[in-house]
Amino acid sequence: MTNIRNIAIIAHVDHGKTTLVDKILHFCELFRENQQTGELILDNNDLERERGITILSKNVSVTYKDTKINIIDTPGHADFGGEVERVLNMADGVLLLVDAFEGPMPQTRFVLGKALELGLKPIVVVNKVDKPNCDPEAAHEAVFDLMFNLDATEEQLDFPTVYGSAKHNWMSDDWKNQTENIAPLLDMVLEHVPAPRVEEGTPQMLITSLDYSKYTGRIAIGRLKRGTLKENQQVTLIKRDGTPVKSKIKEVFVFDGMGRAKVSEVHAGDICAITGIEGFEIGDTIADFENPEALPTIRIDEPTMSMLFTINDSPFFGKEGKFVTSRHINDRLEKEMEKNLALRVEETEKADAFRVYGRGVLHLSVLIETMRREGYELQIGQPQVILKEVDGVKCEPIEELVVDLPEDKSGTAVEMVTMRKGEMLNMEPKGDRMIVTFNIPSRGLIGLRNALLTATAGEAIMNHRFIGFEAYKGEIPGRQNGSLISMDKGTAIPYSINRLQDRGKFFIDPGVEIYEGQVVGENSRAGDMVVNITKTKHLTNIRSAGADDKMRIAPAIKFSLEEALEYIQGDEYVEVTPQNIRLRKILLKETDRKRA
Structure with missing residues (x-):
């Protein structure tokens, strides 16, 4: 099977990943001419559509010139880094989308670093070249510098580039020359993304994502690294800690368009979904029945923030929600942990309160918002940062913060961030705006967005990503008003x-x-x-x-x-x-x- 390509699409928030996938789906004629599809086809849950962001990664496949291309759309926020890391394991190449005006942004760096570590070669797509005042060539240079800083290899630095506008449905290798459609991009994928490396031998598949169906139970999704898997085949499931469990596959599916097609067997290199296997987790390996060999499991960055979830005991409890008891909340959190890798839940001294750990306020608030829409009532305490001891020193998580705001307001921003123990690293003008980079404790970020937006009349754009743990920076003044x-x-x-x-x-x-x-x-x-x-x-x-x-x-x-x-x-x-x-x-x- 040489005619398969597996690609992941990575980019900063709002640089146009999901829109590009829409255009590829339309170009490869996945829908009837008269079919109403709407926009942002893959962002299918209400929360993603309302916020205009991708939260869960999605798989689709299209056929172009007799080649099957599996496309994985990934989230851009660092809060959903757990999603991105495990999904990149399924890809052989990445499309790196960059906005022609903004150039690479902090989250671009976060996701691109993960892809380069895995040895994937990027194809750079400079998107939105129809924006006024944009400079596609400067964006291309900035990507090269960024990859050089991230220790990319010679081969990775020799990346092909395509320019265009996903919104207006064209791509070309020269940004001044507008073409009819996005075919040049797909041709570049066929030419530069390697076909999956297929080894001969017993089957091996790392489970990188999972789905649930109320008819067949949990479904394991991953890329088959070698061998073949057939329906009703006896296999061994190797857990993350190395324990083998005998199991049996019921049905095998491959991705076909927006849905899945049932097949009798799947060959190495393709991305597939398997039903019938019980009790697996993300990071387990499906291997041969007689001679099982495990694949290295997925390492996920640890959480940086925690909140207390407890039952609603206010005088108005139970008036609106269907699920109000601690048992309901506990079951729901356990169900979430199966899918959401970067989440952890601990019990507290009280039976009705749970401490939930996640990657940031956004990561946890998406979970709370989902629960609320499902009919849960609960109470949440103040977000706390996770402190840990390193060589006897109390350490806290530090993040890199990039604030983009009008030039005349930059003084206010610097003052507000330094009050919260932030250190300014860099300040550069871009047009009539200023881009300021800081290192700031995660604690300092809580409530900063609100204060900054008020101070800059809603003009500030802030992005941050987790760097590591450093020594505790001392007290940060909280909210001034009672x-x-x-x-x-x-x-x-x-x-x-x-x-x-x-x-x-x-x-x-x-x-x-x-x-x-x-x-x-x-x-x-x-x-x-x-x-x-x-x-x-x-x-x-x-x-x-x-x-x-x-x-x-x-x-x-x-x-x-x-x-x-x-x-x-x-x-x-x-x-x-x-x-x-x-x-x-x-x-x-x-x-x-x-x-x-």
């Missing part, structure tokens, strides 16, 4: 909110149900303040001129889930239900808070 806490359970009355407006900003609208101990706003000063916003106007029978002036209530601040998680303090929880996100104190009664 919270406004409700004194009573009831309905928020416009009259009360209006009278308290000079005390701070509110997070709730008039007429909303609230409870004692709920955080209803931000105090304009430091320290918490208990307010009564359920008090109605005292009615008298004396009229006075101008007593009933029109009320002007400022609109409430509405947090997204990530913003809420970054906003809360150590003694607060975010209460997440299918319809609401509320902030509350852990201890609801004021007397209990004073005692504590």
